[in-house]
Amino acid sequence: MDTAQTKKYHKAEERLSKDRQAEVAGFAAESLLFLLREDYRIYASHLSKKLGLILTEDDFTPQEVAQIFFIAFRDRVEDFFGNPTEGPFKAMAKDVSILAEYVWADPGRVEYLTATIHKEYSLTTHSVNTMFVGLALFTLVTAGKFRQADLVDVALGLLLHDVGMIQVPRFVLDRAGYLVQRDRTSIENHVEAGESMMMRLRIQSQIILDCMRQHHERLDGSGYPNRRFKKDISLIGKVCAVADSFCAMVCERPFREPKDIPKAVVTLAKDTAKYEPVLTKLLAVLMIQGGKLRTEMTVVE
8 A cells, every 4th residue: 555745845925946836836737736724815815816716626615715706806896996997897897707607506605705794894895795795685585596697797786886985085984973965965976976987888787787876775765866766776776775784884984883793684674664674684594594594585576
């Protein structure tokens, strides 16, 4: 019986000489190279730049894959928000299509995505959090009955719902207490600003535009910018409203403490005048019960 010994060959993040690079390539070709679990976080940061490999990599747990997606989209969104032009948008959309393929293959994977929510607030983090939570709600409320192409647009719409906020001054977003009308108007105008950006990029997807136009609309007509009522708000608009509000509640802000997850869920579930009850019930399933409970849900119209 043949025996072998495994030894540490090289430490992550240290530079390899050309000779050592060739040796490593040889080891890999012979399946004699292994990655220590303690170095997976470093590998994950590299893999986040080439997300296509996620679809063929078998050694990551679903939790690790979710974290890789978070790192990837945090970086892609930051690039796009800093330069909202066609190049960064296409790079982001390419990664979104990989996420959609990953979820399409097994919709249950969205539960791991929702477990990656980051509590430290930034516009970038909030956008990724909202995409993961909204994507999970959408796959559940539609019972998996959606096209893969629609899943791409849903993810993009959720990810970009607040892109217009990049035009709102930071001091306004972080201000504690009562906002004067001028500042409130500046914030509310982010909806129109985001839509204008999409028009400049020639984005015409109804799903993406509905996310932007409707994520602050409320069932009782108290939202903005158009004070729509329940029947005039699309499914994705209702999904984005719940995901956006929930993710905002659980994040730290300079002017308030974050709500813990159960309290945020209960707050939304109680507000049946503003938020779709079917969706807030699904949110509770996801965020409190870990997605393990499956119930018969009424179709949201």
